[in-house]
Amino acid sequence: MDLIKAIKERKSFRAFKSDPIPRETVQEILQLAICAPSAINLQPWEFIVVAGDERERLSRRLIKAYKEKKISCGPGNVKPMPKTVTKRGAKTLEQMTPFFEEMGVNTDQFVNEGSCSFYGAPVAILICLDDSFPKARLVDIGIVLGYLVLIAHEFGLETCPIGLITAYEDEIKDTLNILENKSVVIGVALGHPDTSSPINRFKSYREGLETFIRWIE
Numbered sequence: 001m002d003l004i005k006a007i008k009e010r011k012s013f014r015a016f017k018s019d020p021i022p023r024e025t026v027q028e029i030l031q032l033a034i035c036a037p038s039a040i041n042l043q044p045w046e047f048i049v050v051a052g053d054e055r056e057r058l059s060r061r062l063i064k065a066y067k068e069k070k071i072s073c074g075p076g077n078v079k080p081m082p083k084t085v086t087k088r089g090a091k092t093l094e095q096m097t098p099f100f101e102e103m104g105v106n107t108d109q110f111v112n113e114g115s116c117s118f119y120g121a122p123v124a125i126l127i128c129l130d131d132s133f134p135k136a137r138l139v140d141i142g143i144v145l146g147y148l149v150l151i152a153h154e155f156g157l158e159t160c161p162i163g164l165i166t167a168y169e170d171e172i173k174d175t176l177n178i179l180e181n182k183s184v185v186i187g188v189a190l191g192h193p194d195t196s197s198p199i200n201r202f203k204s205y206r207e208g209l210e211t212f213i214r215w216i217e
């Protein structure tokens with residue numbers, strides 16, 4: 001089944017070719033992504049598609065903000081996370097390290113500045129949510145994001161969700177004239193992967209399913 005194949009193949013790419021993506025293709029992907037379910041069918045998502053020179057301009061602003069504030073990729077948790085969970089992030093970074101070494105780049109700089117520049121992807125999609133919604137509607141944004149990344153893969157394109165940029169929401173809103181009452185929940189880099197980049201050979205691991213399930217029956 002194509003869906004299972006796409007689920008197994010999809011991964012986040014962290015180096016993209018600059019080749020532009022036709023507006024119609026982005027539109028087709030989003031048209032399918034909005035088939036995602038949402039509570040009471042509210043369809044609370046709003047997409048801001050930033051491409052070409054505007055994507056470059058946004059990235060310049062984000063990199064400047066990152067250099068000033070140095071807020072890096074992080075889960076933004078409100079309490080210390082359980083050790084079992086922090087270990088997963090650490091293990092993932094550790095498994096990425098040989099690829100960064102091969103590239104001769106500093107991991108933090110590559111990931112943080114790379115995230116700000118959408119890893120060179122020609123298209124950045126920002127998914128926004130109106131502030132009138134409760135936090136529970138973030139579930140709907142997550143689902144549409146899940147659809148989007150799988151559909152993009154099905155179209156022969158690849159993605160990387162970019163949460164880091166939400167630390168610079170004020171700068172994003174200012175650069176793109178986004179209304180004050182909208183939250184930028186997540187960004188997504190979309191484009192053709194640069195298959196010559198070592199980091200794109202990296203595939204993240206998953207814990208065994210038994211780690212996540214508790215059966216009550």
Ligand SMILES: Cc1cc2nc3c(=O)[nH]c(=O)nc-3n(C[C@H](O)[C@H](O)[C@H](O)COP(=O)(O)O)c2cc1C
Nearest residue numbers: 011012073092111115160161162163164165186204
């Ligand atoms: C909500 C969210 C935010 C993310 N933010 C970033 C980010 O800012 N920078 C980045 O390089 N990857 C980011 N990622 C990608 C994750 O690191 C990646 O999904 C995870 O390591 C699992 O790898 P996979 O997508 O290749 O399966 C994000 C993913 C999600 C779902």
